[in-house]
Amino acid sequence: MSKRVRSLLVILSLCLSLTITGCGLQALLGNKNKTSSTKGGTETVIAVSLDEEDPNKLLITKGIDDLAKKEDVQVKYLDKSAAAKESPLKGAKVLIYQGGDEKLLKSAETEKIPVLALSQLPVGAKLVGIITPDQEKAGELMAQTLVSKVAEGQVIILQGDPSETGFQERLAGNKAVLSKYPKIIVQNIVSSPDSESVAKQGLVDFLQKNPDKVQGILAHTEKLAVLANEVLKQAQLDKKIILVGGQASVSSLERMSKGAQVGDVDTSPYLQGVNAYQWAQKVIKKESLDVNNSITSEQGEIPAKIIQVKAVTSDNLAVIQKSYTKTLESAEQEKKQTEEKDKGKKGDQASQDQGDSKKEESQAGDKQGSSNGGEKQAEGKSGDIPPGVQKVTERIKTETTREYFDEQGKVIGTEKTENEQVKTVPPEMLKQQSEQSKQSSSDQGSESGKEKK
Template sequence: MKKIVFITVILVAIFTCTGCRNSNLPAIDKNETEEKIQIGLSFDSFVIERWQRDRDVFVYTAEELGAEVNVQNANGDVNKQISQIEYFIDKGMDVIVIIAVDSEACKDVVKKAKEAGIKIVAYDRLLINSNVDLYISFDNEKVGSLMAKTLKDNIPPGGNIVTIFGPTTDHNVMLIEQGFWKVIDGSNLNVVYSVNAVNWLAEEAYNAVYEALKITPDIAGVLCGNDNLATEAVRALAENRLAGSVIVTGQDADLAACQRIVEGTQTMTVYKPVDKLAKAAAEYAIKLAKGESIDVDTTINDGTWDVPYVKLEPIAVDKNNLDEVIIEGGFQKRDEVYLNVTDK
């Protein structure tokens, strides 16, 4: 009988202690069960090579910081992008990061998001009249100045040039054009043909070169708003046996552009360290979601409001510094850049 009572006491003690331990489990696991910060990332499209890199770095950084990222691709359709942002609002995102198809078209849906308490980050392209919580990009006026300087430094006075800018719906394009004209005005270079490529469609550059050649066969330079446009511009020049003898500029340091630079058919590209941009944007998004100060002193006017502006510096890249900036910097691989060059 004593033996049975003793065993019973032991079992009661074990169950009692076990219950005590279980009652403390929620406190131990509290941090692990907290809801993660939710970020909606809305892209214009992935047609431009660099956007895939921006996405990957942003998502990786945000997830390392404990957030979850929902990526949506509008495929260049502004109405689709607005619909996707509305989806983010319905899902109760903490932050929405927008690479705008149209810099002005999103202001109403952005207002709706802000009224729902969601923070808004304009990534790379400013959202006009939208009073975003942060705009993060490069110095786009300087991008235009760097392109123009390459043309001015390499073309004799009186030379004819063609300009193929991006779409007017992209606010950055206006800034690039401003930077371009600040250098070109008074340079004695003649802009014989100019076009804005709708939706950044590369074939517009191909057509522009042919239209310019109808005006004059003497083309000394072609400014391309990005490297994708430069691909088609160089193709048109090559068909007219002009590739390599015409100064061609681009932007983004795409692999194909870097290959053309070492091969001699593109003169320069403007490199924008997108890894740095995407990483910083993810870090700022987390801070905004937590209600922390972002400590940004610079502002830019969006047409109505002065909004916080994080401005990164672009770098002009040509054959003289491509190895140092692009290859040694880890942006592109040497064997891929020099793939078609026998004498490396």
């Protein structure tokens, strides 16, 4: 094979190699560009409206926030003031609703934002699902704790609002256990939707009419447990009548540690928040929900995620109390940091606004100064001699004050004299003085311009 042919083959091989390599690099660069372009995107917004009176509100928010921090998600909490704004749900992809302003539900329906219920089924709302603790199981656990201490006598069940979700389920759980004890007589006291005062008065009246007969009280909510504890203390019955709650919180666990309450139910508020967030993300991404039950409502069967509950007794009180307290302290600290951060942002914005205001004032001052300068120039021009002047007079008025002092320097007399002179000035002289003044001002302006340069 000749050298010429060999050279041609080598050149062809190199060209082919460069072509293949170039395609590979181009493909890699193309993939890199595609990868980097997918990183950009708008931040997902989840709106949350919670019940302001829920004793475990901060624990629920803690569960939501802990997961939101790990992802590029903004959680927008809507209290009453935020809900009253013109577009509170602006940018939100889903609304987690436990309570609060019911107008949010109408806004969500109008703006076609999916609504996910938390522990309560809001009336008239179209829901994609609900996260709720196992209400019937909670009722059973309450009654089981009671019958472990009491086997006969009268037992009062303090029930919550009949319109609330889980009302019937908890009562059914209570009765499923208590019905096995024929010597226990059950008395139901229902609270009104807007106030617990009716339930409080009903409890006071029943205790007065049945002295030494009531052995225990089952309070469905923490608010009712607080009410019952107050009544028992006032009647000096807190050591005689057993109190069992149905919604564990830091305050109820504190009562248990002091012996004012013998049992409660851990409804896992932190896990409620976690699961609510997870379902909200599934709704946004249009993924299937991990449904483990359903709840019947006016709009039919609602997909539900039932959160397991557990009894709080003297055996596990220390562990659960530590968990609740630690989680709450962490949530409070994070809330404080967030508030301080927001306050700092508002302060920076206020400083910026103040700076802009001062800048505007400065600009206005400059304009005013320019205006005043113009006025002064106008005044200077008004001193020029009008055309056609034949005679100019100057009226000079002087006032002399003479004071007379004694040996000690005190004024013992004053004399004032006034003198007025009228002087005629030739117009030519004034005209000459005016021209000299203008020439002097022009020269000063030229020198000032040279200095600036």
